[in-house]
Amino acid sequence: MAAAMPLALLVLLLLGPGGWCLAEPPRDSLREELVITPLPSGDVAATFQFRTRWDSELQREGVSHYRLFPKALGQLISKYSLRELHLSFTQGFWRTRYWGPPFLQAPSVWINLGRSSVMSSQGSSAPLSTSSTPPTQSLPLPPSNPWVWPMTLTTTFCAMLCCRGRWSAPKTSPPGRSSCPVVPRASLISFHLLQAGLSVLLKADRLFHTSYHSQAVHIRPVCRNARCTSISWELRQTLSVVFDAFITGQGKKDWSLFRMFSRTLTEPCPLASESRVYVDITTYNQDNETLEVHPPPTTTYQDVILGTRKTYAIYDLLDTAMINNSRNLNIQLKWKRPPENEAPPVPFLHAQRYVSGYGLQKGELSTLLYNTHPYRAFPVLLLDTVPWYLRLYVHTLTITSKGKENKPSYIHYQPAQDRLQPHLLEMLIQLPANSVTKVSIQFERALLKWTEYTPDPNHGFYVSPSVLSALVPSMVAAKPVDWEESPLFNSLFPVSDGSNYFVRLYTEPLLVNLPTPDFSMPYNVICLTCTVVAVCYGSFYNLLTRTFHIEEPRTGGLAKRLANLIRRARGVPPL
Amino acid sequence: MAVTDSLSRAATVLATVLLLSFGSVAASHIEDQAEQFFRSGHTNNWAVLVCTSRFWFNYRHVANTLSVYRSVKRLGIPDSHIVLMLADDMACNPRNPKPATVFSHKNMELNVYGDDVEVDYRSYEVTVENFLRVLTGRIPPSTPRSKRLLSDDRSNILIYMTGHGGNGFLKFQDSEEITNIELADAFEQMWQKRRCYHFSFSYNELLFIIDTCQGASMYERFYSPNIMALASSQVGEDSLSHQPDPAIGVHLMDRYTFYVLEFLEEINPASQTNMNDLFQVCPKSLCVSTPGHRTDLFQRDPKNVLITDFFGSVRKVEITTETIKLQQDSEIMESSYKEDQMDEKLMEPLKYAEQLPVAQIIHQKPKLKDWHPPGGFILGLWALIIMVFFKTYGIKHMKFIF
Numbered sequence: 001m002a003a004a005m006p007l008a009l010l011v012l013l014l015l016g017p018g019g020w021c022l023a024e025p026p027r028d029s030l031r032e033e034l035v036i037t038p039l040p041s042g043d044v045a046a047t048f049q050f051r052t053r054w055d056s057e058l059q060r061e062g063v064s065h066y067r068l069f070p071k072a073l074g075q076l077i078s079k080y081s082l083r084e085l086h087l088s089f090t091q092g093f094w095r096t097r098y099w100g101p102p103f104l105q106a107p108s109v110w111i112n113l114g115r116s117s118v119m120s121s122q123g124s125s126a127p128l129s130t131s132s133t134p135p136t137q138s139l140p141l142p143p144s145n146p147w148v149w150p151m152t153l154t155t156t157f158c159a160m161l162c163c164r165g166r167w168s169a170p171k172t173s174p175p176g177r178s179s180c181p182v183v184p185r186a187s188l189i190s191f192h193l194l195q196a197g198l199s200v201l202l203k204a205d206r207l208f209h210t211s212y213h214s215q216a217v218h219i220r221p222v223c224r225n226a227r228c229t230s231i232s233w234e235l236r237q238t239l240s241v242v243f244d245a246f247i248t249g250q251g252k253k254d255w256s257l258f259r260m261f262s263r264t265l266t267e268p269c270p271l272a273s274e275s276r277v278y279v280d281i282t283t284y285n286q287d288n289e290t291l292e293v294h295p296p297p298t299t300t301y302q303d304v305i306l307g308t309r310k311t312y313a314i315y316d317l318l319d320t321a322m323i324n325n326s327r328n329l330n331i332q333l334k335w336k337r338p339p340e341n342e343a344p345p346v347p348f349l350h351a352q353r354y355v356s357g358y359g360l361q362k363g364e365l366s367t368l369l370y371n372t373h374p375y376r377a378f379p380v381l382l383l384d385t386v387p388w389y390l391r392l393y394v395h396t397l398t399i400t401s402k403g404k405e406n407k408p409s410y411i412h413y414q415p416a417q418d419r420l421q422p423h424l425l426e427m428l429i430q431l432p433a434n435s436v437t438k439v440s441i442q443f444e445r446a447l448l449k450w451t452e453y454t455p456d457p458n459h460g461f462y463v464s465p466s467v468l469s470a471l472v473p474s475m476v477a478a479k480p481v482d483w484e485e486s487p488l489f490n491s492l493f494p495v496s497d498g499s500n501y502f503v504r505l506y507t508e509p510l511l512v513n514l515p516t517p518d519f520s521m522p523y524n525v526i527c528l529t530c531t532v533v534a535v536c537y538g539s540f541y542n543l544l545t546r547t548f549h550i551e552e553p554r555t556g557g558l559a560k561r562l563a564n565l566i567r568r569a570r571g572v573p574p575l
Numbered sequence: 576m577a578v579t580d581s582l583s584r585a586a587t588v589l590a591t592v593l594l595l596s597f598g599s600v601a602a603s604h605i606e607d608q609a610e611q612f613f614r615s616g617h618t619n620n621w622a623v624l625v626c627t628s629r630f631w632f633n634y635r636h637v638a639n640t641l642s643v644y645r646s647v648k649r650l651g652i653p654d655s656h657i658v659l660m661l662a663d664d665m666a667c668n669p670r671n672p673k674p675a676t677v678f679s680h681k682n683m684e685l686n687v688y689g690d691d692v693e694v695d696y697r698s699y700e701v702t703v704e705n706f707l708r709v710l711t712g713r714i715p716p717s718t719p720r721s722k723r724l725l726s727d728d729r730s731n732i733l734i735y736m737t738g739h740g741g742n743g744f745l746k747f748q749d750s751e752e753i754t755n756i757e758l759a760d761a762f763e764q765m766w767q768k769r770r771c772y773h774f775s776f777s778y779n780e781l782l783f784i785i786d787t788c789q790g791a792s793m794y795e796r797f798y799s800p801n802i803m804a805l806a807s808s809q810v811g812e813d814s815l816s817h818q819p820d821p822a823i824g825v826h827l828m829d830r831y832t833f834y835v836l837e838f839l840e841e842i843n844p845a846s847q848t849n850m851n852d853l854f855q856v857c858p859k860s861l862c863v864s865t866p867g868h869r870t871d872l873f874q875r876d877p878k879n880v881l882i883t884d885f886f887g888s889v890r891k892v893e894i895t896t897e898t899i900k901l902q903q904d905s906e907i908m909e910s911s912y913k914e915d916q917m918d919e920k921l922m923e924p925l926k927y928a929e930q931l932p933v934a935q936i937i938h939q940k941p942k943l944k945d946w947h948p949p950g951g952f953i954l955g956l957w958a959l960i961i962m963v964f965f966k967t968y969g970i971k972h973m974k975f976i977f
Contacts, residue, residue, distance in 0.1 A: 090669065203673050204675040204690060205673075205674075205676060207675075207676040208666075208667060208675035209673075209674050209675070296659075302602075454699055455629060455699065455748040455749055455750040456629060456630070519750070
């Protein structure tokens with residue numbers, strides 16, 4: 001009894017508010033997965049995703065213990081009060097027409113700084129919508145010097161970001177969300193990851209020798225329960241790579257992990273709670289034996305992904321039977337019978353953008369939107385950010401579908417301010433079924449100031465890609481996503497309504513030549529003018545001021561003696 | 576028995592006395608060593624490696640800088656102490672047949688890009704302004720730490736620059752230049768900040784290596800103490816490139832840096848090679864140009880300066896199990912202050928060489944140039960002029976001359 005009293009007191013102390021020193025550090029978990037998809041054109045796409053979820057309220061508590069969640073990013077979030085961060089670096093272009101819609105789409109470089117409220121984890125539709133509860137406190141605006149935290153990003157991701165212009169906030173996105181129109185010339189030099197589990201496959205020499213590679217970091221808060229009383233932070237690091245069949249497979253469509261990455265999987269990551277490889281075997285037909293996957297998978301996963309029903313073979317690295325027998329896992333796919341050379345299926349939505357016109361004064365920017373669905377029309381949100389030095393003439397904006405004019409349901413235009421802000425053009429366009437819609441606008445090229453030109457101005461200037469967001473009707477109805485059980489690639493853009501799926505496409509970035517002055521001109525002009533002036537004025541001066549005297553010949557001199565010698569030889573009187 | 580006892584006792588007493596005396600001698604020896612340890616030269620190493628040319632055909636300048644980066648990292652200087660500036664991206668250039676690699680030896684023997692390169696200033700950020708800001712420390716407060724040169728007055732700094740240059744200037748990115756006078760002034764600003772405390776962007780000793788055409792002109796104007804400079808060619812000479820690679824299609828390295836890289840590959844953190852060996856690295860037979868060096872501003876004799884003093888980060892570690900009683904701080908501070916004062920007196924005559932000796936320039940005699948007989952072009956030109964003259968005015972004028 002006497003002993004129980006201090007014990008009870010101790011227990012009370014532990015449970016009381018002062019018991020923080022004995023509380024556990026917030027739980028965090030890491031899931032990694034690799035999805036290998038053979039594309040209709042014969043290339044192979046590999047998508048890596050590493051998701052770290054951390055049950056901690058970063059902005060309310062002072063956090064000092066970081067385990068799986070990187071400290072650099074955690075400090076960035078708490079210092080600048082970020083709610084969401086999406087950063088991606090891409091080299092190459094995703095050819096939607098030939099490869100189909102991707103899981104994770106990204107333009108060349110895009111920073112999306114989101115200050116919206118939290119996304120519910122119980123399956124709200126597209127992640128661009130806000131949840132029902134408004135934020136309790138107004139979040140501070142970006143700091144007065146908007147370049148402060150992008151500079152920290154440049155070192156964290158070892159990249160160069162060249163931000164031109166002010167942060168712009170598209171009207172259709174939730175309030176507080178702003179994005180930076182980044183010049184798509186940032187280059188990501190290196191990335192550091194733990195060398196265990198799936199990251200063993202990430203070696204720069206193979207990954208950069210590809211048709212397309214894109215690395216992205218997405219940080220967002222997710223609700224921990226239905227009422228969203230507490231949040232946890234989710235960090236997704238993704239890498240999408242498309243291997244050219246010709247380079248890796250020497251013309252054949254067979255592939256293996258070793259041939260693509262020049263490495264095989266040896267062991268699962270010890271910190272990961274889940275480590276899986278998914279291989280798309282939708283074209284596998286039991287009777288026809290079109291392809292063979294080696295080693296044979298233990299389980300398969302079937303679901304409606306991006307509107308079509310797909311089957312995936314699952315290789316779980318945490319399953320001891322998988323790795324044990326051979327100490328390394330090299331997944332191979334061989335085509336038993338070469339697939340019939342049928343035309344690849346055309347995705348329902350794809351787009352193209354180009355610049356037309358001639359000369360260095362004017363031009364026209366055209367975007368072609370293709371809706372290949374046979375009978376369904378759907379709306380598309382088109383967002384264009386054009387730099388200020390291409391002066392758009394909005395009165396020349398024309399949208400035509402099937403030859404007739406198509407008036408957009410919603411249009412928002414924010415004109416550019418020289419050297420401060422780019423043009424922002426947002427439109428909601430209804431694409432009729434089975435049609436091509438052309439959106440075109442004319443522009444004029446501006447002359448920059450001498451010092452604003454880059455050291456290589458004749459390369460041209462980049463125009464950021466346009467963003468298309470749409471809910472594309474799916475062929476097969478999808479069921480809602482289970483957040484814990486479903487694979488990561490299914491839960492990035494979850495569907496709430498099974499009849500359509502969300503797609504965000506980016507068009508090509510454009511390279512536009514501005515009227516570039518000849519930088520060597522001042523030097524050349526100065527040299528030429530000085531020469532001409534010297535010659536003309538010199539001659540004129542000589543003519544005006546030179547007088548001629550007769551000079552008495554002086555005796556002596558070697559030349560004279562020589563000349564006299566020659567004269568005597570000729571018989572002419574000497575000098 | 577008693578005698579042996581007393582003898583043995585005396586022997587032990589003598590032994591203990593001897594031991595104690597040895598001990599005290601050893602102890603004082605260690606304290607001397609400790610004092611020596613705290614007063615010796617530099618405590619940390621920094622490196623600033625700059626490549627100033629862009630475009631694919633200047634692949635060799637990027638390869639030069641990356642090979643020096645590689646050696647410096649291998650010998651111990653961490654990435655946080657290296658400021659690497661590359662003006663163009665060769666590894667991910669669309670014209671690179673082997674992406675994510677930069678080779679320094681032909682047949683792709685050595686990939687100097689590696690897996691863990693950290694470039695601090697890249698592409699358009701490599702400008703004269705940024706370079707001078709890094710050296711003098713006048714960078715905007717939002718600059719991340721990896722982009723700063725946080726040296727103090729006990730840092731040995733290695734500065735390596737490569738690119739296209741001329742007599743007295745170095746070209747940055749085909750659009751601007753840095754002159755030798757600006758560079759000398761920047762180093763003098765670093766020297767002046769020595770009196771400040773903590774991260775004062777100054778240096779203890781500085782090694783400046785430049786691999787450009789007419790590189791020796793860049794170090795002609797230095798006037799701050801403790802600078803040693805090396806250049807790949809003299810004024811009037813061009814630095815040549817080493818070897819083209821038929822697969823990549825460009826020249827991979829410059830000669831001087833190629834042989835410096837070969838020399839550095841044999842250095843490890845424990846080697847005792849000194850600067851005199853570095854001066855001999857590329858003789859005229861291999862390099863075609865004449866490498867030059869300048870040591871008159873340097874206090875120590877080059878043969879006492881180890882390569883690892885600048886290229887590596889060799890920490891002085893002395894392990895002892897003794898307890899050392901250090902002298903009071905004031906004594907060490909006083910002695911070091913006195914030393915500095917003496918150094919000042921010694922350095923006065925070297926410190927401020929005339930930057931622009933106007934009197935000399937006005938009154939200087941023209942340099943005697945070697946007389947070369949006129950070449951074929953000049954002779955042909957004059958023959959043409961004379962022929963035209965006589966054709967125009969007639970041959971009759973000849974006889975008034977002869």
